[in-house]
Amino acid sequence: MAIKSWFRGGSSKQQAPQEYTIDDLIVLEKYDEASERLRARLSVNPNDLHSHLKLAEVYAQLQKFDKAVDEFGYVADEYASDGFYDKGIALLSKAMKLAPLDSSLRFKIEKLQREKGMEHVRSMALEGLQKAGGARAGTSAVELKKLWHHLAHGTLVQHLSGEQLKRLFSSMEYERLESGTQVVEEGSQNAFLLLIVIGVVEATIPDGGKMITVRSFTSGDILGDAALLERGSWPATYRTVEPVTALRLSRAGLEATLVGNPDPRGFLDVLREQHNDRDVAATIRRLRPVVEIDERLRKLAADMVETMHAAPGVGLAAPQVGVDLRLAVVDVTVGEDPSQVRILINPEIEHREGLETEVEGCLSLPGITDKVDRPAFVRLQATNLEGERVALEAQGYLARALCHELDHLDGILFTDHLRGLRKERARRQLKRLAAEREEVLV
Numbered sequence: 001m002a003i004k005s006w007f008r009g010g011s012s013k014q015q016a017p018q019e020y021t022i023d024d025l026i027v028l029e030k031y032d033e034a035s036e037r038l039r040a041r042l043s044v045n046p047n048d049l050h051s052h053l054k055l056a057e058v059y060a061q062l063q064k065f066d067k068a069v070d071e072f073g074y075v076a077d078e079y080a081s082d083g084f085y086d087k088g089i090a091l092l093s094k095a096m097k098l099a100p101l102d103s104s105l106r107f108k109i110e111k112l113q114r115e116k117g118m119e120h121v122r123s124m125a126l127e128g129l130q131k132a133g134g135a136r137a138g139t140s141a142v143e144l145k146k147l148w149h150h151l152a153h154g155t156l157v158q159h160l161s162g163e164q165l166k167r168l169f170s171s172m173e174y175e176r177l178e179s180g181t182q183v184v185e186e187g188s189q190n191a192f193l194l195l196i197v198i199g200v201v202e203a204t205i206p207d208g209g210k211m212i213t214v215r216s217f218t219s220g221d222i223l224g225d226a227a228l229l230e231r232g233s234w235p236a237t238y239r240t241v242e243p244v245t246a247l248r249l250s251r252a253g254l255e256a257t258l259v260g261n262p263d264p265r266g267f268l269d270v271l272r273e274q275h276n277d278r279d280v281a282a283t284i285r286r287l288r289p290v291v292e293i294d295e296r297l298r299k300l301a302a303d304m305v306e307t308m309h310a311a312p313g314v315g316l317a318a319p320q321v322g323v324d325l326r327l328a329v330v331d332v333t334v335g336e337d338p339s340q341v342r343i344l345i346n347p348e349i350e351h352r353e354g355l356e357t358e359v360e361g362c363l364s365l366p367g368i369t370d371k372v373d374r375p376a377f378v379r380l381q382a383t384n385l386e387g388e389r390v391a392l393e394a395q396g397y398l399a400r401a402l403c404h405e406l407d408h409l410d411g412i413l414f415t416d417h418l419r420g421l422r423k424e425r426a427r428r429q430l431k432r433l434a435a436e437r438e439e440v441l442v
């Protein structure tokens with residue numbers, strides 16, 4: 001195109017000398033004529049955003065506010081789809097002044113603001129994912145978009161900022177696993193965390209001669225948070241049941257994410273949030289009840305009673321002392337009355353009744369207390385140290401202590417029962433506690 005036509009004057013040369021340009025018409029306040037000319041131009045070139053924008057201004061001058069709002073809205077959408085969210089929002093704000101009663105505009109602005117935020121998260125995350133690919137092949141733009149598509153609705157993306165996602169993904173490594181690959185073996189202390197992007201991984205345990213599936217995990221699920229963050233062991237053997245794309249975070253990777261991290265506590269909290277390892281461990285405890293009551297088990301129970309009394313506490317569950325068994329001890333007299341010590345093996349609640357709300361704490365969560373709803377009465381069955389299955393009925397404080405300890409066997413903490421603001425408060429306290437532990441560990 002010749003330079004001459006860049007000048008506005010250039011086009012008028014081909015037109016009759018008495019004819020005004022559209023801008024002239026606007027300056028001369030000949031809005032009807034201007035709108036006609038603009039519409040004619042748009043009928044030839046409907047995507048000409050500048051003409052849409054001028055038409056919006058002209059309609060506003062003509063007090064045709066509905067039409068002006070439509071034009072502004074059209075251009076705002078186009079801007080947004082090209083990533084110019086601020087321009088789009090500015091236009092919609094203009095439109096809102098013309099039509100203050102049109103509430104749809106406010107929603108559109110909010111939508112663009114959300115998309116703008118998400119776009120930022122997306123671009124940061126993609127930068128991180130690009131780095132996760134390292135020098136390996138398969139990190140084309142298309143591939144990155146596919147990975148993002150699978151991760152976009154997961155917990156991590158919902159709860160981490162764009163900067164934190166970039167930090168995390170940059171420290172992770174891609175892993176492509178064939179169907180039937182063993183990811184990790186039960187009991188392994190291999191310290192890594194796996195974020196599944198595409199595909200399915202199953203937690204399995206041996207049962208008789210074959211492996212049975214405890215739980216399946218897919219896109220967005222995190223495995224190994226206990227192994228990596230709590231230095232625990234893997235509760236089951238994990239295998240892929242179809243080709244899997246995953247991101248792996250090693251201990252070195254974790255340390256890299258924490259160096260200079262503006263909110264390491266919040267970051268770790270999000271990694272822990274799914275606690276899939278804890279849930280798998282609880283399911284397995286249920287599938288594998290204690291079968292043999294031997295000297296080791298008696299010794300463990302005696303040690304747990306001693307620990308509980310020393311704490312002092314009114315109950316303790318085996319998983320709290322790192323033993324993966326459905327075993328708990330309870331003594332609401334804290335050693336005052338030896339006849340009140342209860343040792344519960346494979347306990348199951350059979351009946352609950354009523355509701356009481358009282359303050360509770362937990363030996364595993366020092367310094368955190370809150371009101372928790374519990375049944376006023378429970379009846380349960382448990383095996384005692386003599387190997388007999390016995391029934392136990394309890395109410396009030398004892399019922400509460402029993403429910404609390406049995407929850408531990410199912411991987412549930414009392415803070416998991418809290419809702420709303422109480423939950424938020426406990427979450428903040430837990431975050432602090434977790435951070436203190438992490439400081440000791442790392």
Ligand SMILES: [Zn+2]
Pocket residue numbers: 361362363364404408
């Ligand atoms: Zn507890």
